[in-house]
Amino acid sequence: MISEVSCSHLDSFLQKTETRSLTTGIVGLGYVGLPLARLFTSQGFKVVGFDIDESKTRKIMRGESYIGHIPESEIQDMRSGDQLIATSNFSCVSSVDTLSICVPTPLDRARQPDLTAVRKTAESLVPHLRPGQLVILESTTYPGTTTEVLLPILEQSGLKIGQELFVGYSPEREDPANPHFTARTIPKVLGANDPASRKALEAFYGAIFDQIVPVSSCEAAEMAKVLENIYRCVNIALVNELKLLCQRMNLNIWEIVDAAKTKPFGFQAFYPGPGLGGHCIPIDPFYLSWKAREYDFSTRFIELAGEVNTNMPYEVVIRVVDHINARGIPANKARLLVLGLAYKKNVDDCRESPSIKILKLLADRGFVVSYFDPHVNGYVSHRYGRLPGTELRELSDDVIAGADATLILTDHDAFDCERIVQLSKSVIDTRNATRSITSQREKIVLA
Numbered sequence: 001m002i003s004e005v006s007c008s009h010l011d012s013f014l015q016k017t018e019t020r021s022l023t024t025g026i027v028g029l030g031y032v033g034l035p036l037a038r039l040f041t042s043q044g045f046k047v048v049g050f051d052i053d054e055s056k057t058r059k060i061m062r063g064e065s066y067i068g069h070i071p072e073s074e075i076q077d078m079r080s081g082d083q084l085i086a087t088s089n090f091s092c093v094s095s096v097d098t099l100s101i102c103v104p105t106p107l108d109r110a111r112q113p114d115l116t117a118v119r120k121t122a123e124s125l126v127p128h129l130r131p132g133q134l135v136i137l138e139s140t141t142y143p144g145t146t147t148e149v150l151l152p153i154l155e156q157s158g159l160k161i162g163q164e165l166f167v168g169y170s171p172e173r174e175d176p177a178n179p180h181f182t183a184r185t186i187p188k189v190l191g192a193n194d195p196a197s198r199k200a201l202e203a204f205y206g207a208i209f210d211q212i213v214p215v216s217s218c219e220a221a222e223m224a225k226v227l228e229n230i231y232r233c234v235n236i237a238l239v240n241e242l243k244l245l246c247q248r249m250n251l252n253i254w255e256i257v258d259a260a261k262t263k264p265f266g267f268q269a270f271y272p273g274p275g276l277g278g279h280c281i282p283i284d285p286f287y288l289s290w291k292a293r294e295y296d297f298s299t300r301f302i303e304l305a306g307e308v309n310t311n312m313p314y315e316v317v318i319r320v321v322d323h324i325n326a327r328g329i330p331a332n333k334a335r336l337l338v339l340g341l342a343y344k345k346n347v348d349d350c351r352e353s354p355s356i357k358i359l360k361l362l363a364d365r366g367f368v369v370s371y372f373d374p375h376v377n378g379y380v381s382h383r384y385g386r387l388p389g390t391e392l393r394e395l396s397d398d399v400i401a402g403a404d405a406t407l408i409l410t411d412h413d414a415f416d417c418e419r420i421v422q423l424s425k426s427v428i429d430t431r432n433a434t435r436s437i438t439s440q441r442e443k444i445v446l447a
């Protein structure tokens with residue numbers, strides 16, 4: 001049942017959606033928010049982007065990009081005709097019709113959900129909210145966040161939820177640098193807890209995404225997102241554990257996964273690596289474990305997967321030490337060239353990257369480490385603090401040939417593996433990046 005009061009606000013919202021005259025707002029212009037802004041503008045909606053980081057809003061206003069895989073030309077396109085403006089001034093909130101919240105949801109030091117950014121965002125919105133607006137939480141989080149954390153703060157505006165203010169949850173499924181899917185073609189799950197909010201959310205995202213997937217509640221949409229990430233986390237842990245067994249059995253896990261994935265049904269390929277990275281997979285499952293405790297429930301798969309995946313960087317270091325020892329080089333004299341800091345290929349994102357952990361572990365063991373990543377080069381200290389070892393600005397032949405071993409931690413396309421194998425004394429490959437190299441295979445150790 002939609003009441004009369006929500007009807008008038010809803011009708012005008014729906015009408016504006018239909019004529020694409022809604023002004024949209026995005027809070028948090030990071031890896032998720034900026035691509036979302038790009039999508040909204042490409043669909044003909046004006047966007048006001050909000051971020052507390054003024055260096056980002058200034059860059060956008062100057063037409064500059066701060067995300068490696070989003071070219072400057074795209075920011076400039078969005079800026080033309082002021083389709084996108086960016087600000088840290090939340091008083092502009094009253095000028096937008098929708099607010100998609102894409103702020104970080106990390107873990108705190110005790111590895112518990114840290115919803116500070118979601119709370120602070122909601123508090124910043126409250127003084128400027130007006131009737132007829134739609135607020136959508138996009139950040140990944142545990143089921144219950146929209147209802148238990150966001151709504152009580154938004155209610156302080158005095159607006160009646162579901163009548164004057166519409167609220168929903170729609171998880172972000174951005175996969176940076178994935179060439180096969182764009183934000184628009186990835187189906188968009190969404191949920192709301194009252195009929196008017198549901199209608200507004202379905203109309204708005206229905207006008208933007210190729211396919212929307214409405215579910216019965218905010219909680220169901222929140223749970224769907226964590227299920228997706230837990231599914232990846234658990235399956236990666238499984239294949240990581242099997243990688244260790246394969247090493248002992250002198251089998252190549254990548255060959256085995258590739259063979260298994262030819263089964264046309266019932267098998268989905270996951271690949272091992274040096275450990276989990278990124279903002280999502282290492283973190284989000286623990287949002288659910290934390291929430292499950294409230295229900296006296298222990299999420300054993302999540303804990304076990306976390307244990308296996310957390311151990312992977314240590315296993316890589318053991319493999320490196322064994323290899324260097326076998327060559328008769330004392331670890332504290334060995335010069336190691338590390339390739340790849342980002343947590344996955346072709347991106348500049350080093351958050352939770354296992355490379356950073358591995359660099360520290362290697363330095364602790366006395367290795368003389370230098371490292372290179374063409375996507376994050378120069379930004380590392382600025383973004384992630386000083387790392388041990390020497391950051392290289394370029395990958396010269398001399399550097400490769402001078403190292404006792406080259407350790408590949410990220411399989412960026414920019415790495416010329418043929419050249420690397422040819423020049424290196426030996427290559428320790430954690431990603432099977434050297435799979436297509438047929439000569440000098442004796443130099444390669446899979447780790």
Ligand SMILES: NC(=O)c1ccc[n+]([C@@H]2O[C@H](COP(=O)([O-])OP(=O)(O)OC[C@H]3O[C@@H](n4cnc5c(N)ncnc54)[C@H](O)[C@@H]3O)[C@@H](O)[C@H]2O)c1
Pocket residue numbers: 027028029030031032033050051052053056102103104105117118120121138139140141172173174175176279280
């Ligand atoms: N990065 C991904 O690939 C990805 C994919 C799916 C879902 N997610 C989820 O999306 C959310 C955002 O992730 P992200 O990778 O874009 O993070 P990010 O750190 O790249 O961007 C978040 C932005 O929010 C801004 N911010 C922080 N607090 C704010 C506040 N109070 N008000 C306004 N702006 C604020 C930050 O300055 C930053 O620019 C997280 O919940 C994450 O789990 C991320």
